Amino acid sequence: MSISTGIDKDFTEIKLILARTMSELFGNLLVENGCKGYVTEEKGRDKVVLKGYLKGKLKAESLLDKVKKYAESLRKLDKNDIEVKVELTEIKEEDWSKKWRRTFKPIRVTDRIVVKPSWIKKRFPQKLVIEMEPKMAFGTGEHSTTRLCLKTMEKYLKTGDRVLDLGTGSGILAIAAAKLGASYVLALDIDPDAVSNARENIKRNKVQKIIDLKLGTLSSKIPDDSFDLTVANLTKTQIVKFFEGMSRVLKKGGIFILSGIQTEEKKEMEKFFLSKKVLLKETLSEKGWVCFVVEKVK
Numbered sequence: 001m002s003i004s005t006g007i008d009k010d011f012t013e014i015k016l017i018l019a020r021t022m023s024e025l026f027g028n029l030l031v032e033n034g035c036k037g038y039v040t041e042e043k044g045r046d047k048v049v050l051k052g053y054l055k056g057k058l059k060a061e062s063l064l065d066k067v068k069k070y071a072e073s074l075r076k077l078d079k080n081d082i083e084v085k086v087e088l089t090e091i092k093e094e095d096w097s098k099k100w101r102r103t104f105k106p107i108r109v110t111d112r113i114v115v116k117p118s119w120i121k122k123r124f125p126q127k128l129v130i131e132m133e134p135k136m137a138f139g140t141g142e143h144s145t146t147r148l149c150l151k152t153m154e155k156y157l158k159t160g161d162r163v164l165d166l167g168t169g170s171g172i173l174a175i176a177a178a179k180l181g182a183s184y185v186l187a188l189d190i191d192p193d194a195v196s197n198a199r200e201n202i203k204r205n206k207v208q209k210i211i212d213l214k215l216g217t218l219s220s221k222i223p224d225d226s227f228d229l230t231v232a233n234l235t236k237t238q239i240v241k242f243f244e245g246m247s248r249v250l251k252k253g254g255i256f257i258l259s260g261i262q263t264e265e266k267k268e269m270e271k272f273f274l275s276k277k278v279l280l281k282e283t284l285s286e287k288g289w290v291c292f293v294v295e296k297v298k
Helices: 020-032 057-078 093-103 144-156 172-179 192-204 236-249 263-275
Strands: 011-019 038-043 047-055 085-091 113-117 128-132 162-166 184-189 211-215 227-233 250-262 279-286 289-295
Touching: 011 020, 011 057, 020 047, 020 057, 020 236, 020 250, 020 263, 047 057, 057 085, 113 144, 128 172, 128 192, 144 172, 144 227, 144 250, 144 279, 144 289, 162 172, 162 236, 172 184, 172 192, 172 211, 172 227, 184 192, 192 211, 227 236, 236 250, 236 263, 250 263, 263 279, 263 289
Parallel strands: 113 128, 162 184, 162 227, 184 211, 227 250
Antiparallel strands: 011 047, 011 085, 038 047, 250 289, 279 289
């Protein structure tokens, strides 16, 4: 492993370069140890870059040690040379914002949907425009998993639908649901920073009357059969974990849009859905990621 450390303070970026097949395992490790989600970038054909962000250098150094030990345990288990390169860089939160302002440009997700940074004044007539101010929360429309959700929501969300957005992050999917015609959106996230960022983005897009944003996750307080459509851009592990809860609050005939699943996990998830006796309506793929559209039939 190689380590490089920057000079700024406030946040530490931990960057892992590893095989695509290892990305979920190490992505979960980042989240479980305090990262505000993680971003995946393509690096060639078989490798990816995972980027997570932590407050405080000591936490990042502790996580670095866990990454090393985890990689070593996998090597012993698989008896293969599992290579994970790690870089730590200390950054200020304002430097993060400057970085995004340099790299985040308007994104045409579909012929109709455009995701636009709040500081760019260009207008997009006759388009459904989502304005975002990216911070430490995941979701700007740049990542394949987010784009796949937006594309499928445009196709399956009907005017007047009640929508659940589980793991809302920056709020981008909840905002899209509201602008696509949902009558009510419940947006949930367990990360206070994500909820704060989502609240700002929801207000910026003037859809706060439609979106009910809450800190937390699914609970028994949410009545059965409450929603027509559920969207969850999570990991495979999280989707499996929360599937029963999502199914309980979804109406019969309701639609699941489930993203964050890697191509090599596709067959496993197809078997999972078959065991749940739901109807797999469609799958969409992009750059190694798969989005499932599933209907609740019972």
